[in-house]
Amino acid sequence: QGESGRVLDTVVIGGGQAGLAIAYHLVQQHRDLVILDAHARIGDAWRLRWDSLRLFTPAKFDGLPGMPFPGDRLGFPSKDEQADYLEAYAQHFGLPVRTGVHVDRVRRDGERFVVESGVRRWEAENVVLATGGYQVPRVPEFAGRIGSSVLQLHSSDYRTPAQLRPGPVLVVGMGNSGAEIALDVSGSHDTTIAGTPTGELPLRHGRAAARFVLPAVRFAGLHVLTLGTPIGRRVLPKLAGRGAPLIRTKRADLDAAGVARVERLVDARDGSPVTAAGDVLDVANIIWCTGYRDDLTWVELPAFDDDGTMLQRRGVVDAVPGLYVIGREFMYAMASATLPGATRDAAHLARRMRARRAAPTNAST
Ligand code: FAD
Numbered sequence: 001q002g003e004s005g006r007v008l009d010t011v012v013i014g015g016g017q018a019g020l021a022i023a024y025h026l027v028q029q030h031r032d033l034v035i036l037d038a039h040a041r042i043g044d045a046w047r048l049r050w051d052s053l054r055l056f057t058p059a060k061f062d063g064l065p066g067m068p069f070p071g072d073r074l075g076f077p078s079k080d081e082q083a084d085y086l087e088a089y090a091q092h093f094g095l096p097v098r099t100g101v102h103v104d105r106v107r108r109d110g111e112r113f114v115v116e117s118g119v120r121r122w123e124a125e126n127v128v129l130a131t132g133g134y135q136v137p138r139v140p141e142f143a144g145r146i147g148s149s150v151l152q153l154h155s156s157d158y159r160t161p162a163q164l165r166p167g168p169v170l171v172v173g174m175g176n177s178g179a180e181i182a183l184d185v186s187g188s189h190d191t192t193i194a195g196t197p198t199g200e201l202p203l204r205h206g207r208a209a210a211r212f213v214l215p216a217v218r219f220a221g222l223h224v225l226t227l228g229t230p231i232g233r234r235v236l237p238k239l240a241g242r243g244a245p246l247i248r249t250k251r252a253d254l255d256a257a258g259v260a261r262v263e264r265l266v267d268a269r270d271g272s273p274v275t276a277a278g279d280v281l282d283v284a285n286i287i288w289c290t291g292y293r294d295d296l297t298w299v300e301l302p303a304f305d306d307d308g309t310m311l312q313r314r315g316v317v318d319a320v321p322g323l324y325v326i327g328r329e330f331m332y333a334m335a336s337a338t339l340p341g342a343t344r345d346a347a348h349l350a351r352r353m354r355a356r357r358a359a360p361t362n363a364s365t
Contacts, residue, residue: 002121018327018342019130025350038102043083058210147271167284178289200246221335
């Protein structure tokens with residue numbers, strides 16, 4: 001029973017967009033639940049990102065069930081506006097979020113799940129993993145061989161150019177974060193971006209796109225490029241791990257801002273980074289925009305294949321009845337790890353959970 005003094009119906013681990021969206025539906029189902037989140041404040045997963053970050057999805061796509069995102073529906077919220085919206089959402093619906101709780105273990109004890117954070121523990125019939133796919137930074141191994149005269153940051157720790165040392169900046173990774181951060185620092189520092197282009201949205205991002213084109217992109221991401229369609233089954237596995245295409249920023253924007261482009265980094269030599277072309281770069285700062293890794297090693301349940309990939313179908317873990325997952329890349333659709341995708345997947349998962357409660361012996365569907 002632990003902290004709550006009783007066996008809960010559900011513990012949701014992670015109180016970001018996905019965790020709050022599923023919690024909304026579970027409250028509608030009158031379940032006894034708690035949402036545990038590691039951050040000090042709801043929305044901090046957004047608040048703690050770089051200062052100039054704006055969402056690439058318009059406000060009309062960024063809301064959660066039951067409460068539209070306020071204000072200009074064709075505008076692109078700042079990261080703080082998104083964070084504040086999530087906090088207001090949890091308050092509005094009275095969602096039972098416990099902040100400052102980093103879950104470090106989930107295991108089974110008989111029929112129940114036990115969720116642990118240090119010495120604190122919760123027991124529940126169901127667990128939903130909603131810890132996000134963009135929380136644990138990934139940097140290449142050779143970063144450890146770069147000299148201490150170079151300041152190294154991961155994009156998750158980057159906030160503003162004022163953090164950087166005087167001298168040239170190397171941004172590593174030419175995905176969406178890399179391109180935006182390179183533009184951000186180019187006003188104050190000589191900036192180079194290293195990486196293989198991941199493609200870019202073939203139109204100018206902005207209000208007109210939000211009105212006419214992004215709805216079609218959203219539709220394709222939610223309904224066409226899914227594991228439920230032949231084209232989705234063909235395309236999605238090829239996209240996994242390739243990095244997101246540039247959305248707001250264009251390669252031409254980088255050129256116009258004077259950002260130099262080099263091939264991807266492959267090594268470090270004598271304390272300096274080396275590109276695939278063999279060039280040794282002399283820089284004062286490196287910002288690693290090299291993405292995130294999925295770390296669910298603290299989930300001590302038979303829910304993974306030999307490669308550590310979670311075995312799930314649209315968020316339902318068949319091998320562990322009562323265990324669910326939401327918010328991961330390509331879980332079901334291209335858009336599963338975006339705000340509209342997590343919100344849509346939450347509604348589906350809630351239906352599956354209700355069906356299982358109605359027919360508990362039919363555990364997995
Ligand atoms: P998150 O928002 O990451 O929330 C996960 C929560 O889980 C966090 O609050 C964290 O504290 C908590 N947590 C993690 N581990 C634990 C643990 N062990 N114990 C307790 N709590 C834990 N998507 C869009 O649709 N539009 C955009 O414009 C957009 N921009 C993005 C920009 C960046 C830089 C990044 C990285 C992502 C962006 N995304 C965007 C994707 C978007 O962040 C995710 O799709 C969305 O946040 C998914 O919500 P989530 O709840 O799954 O994850």
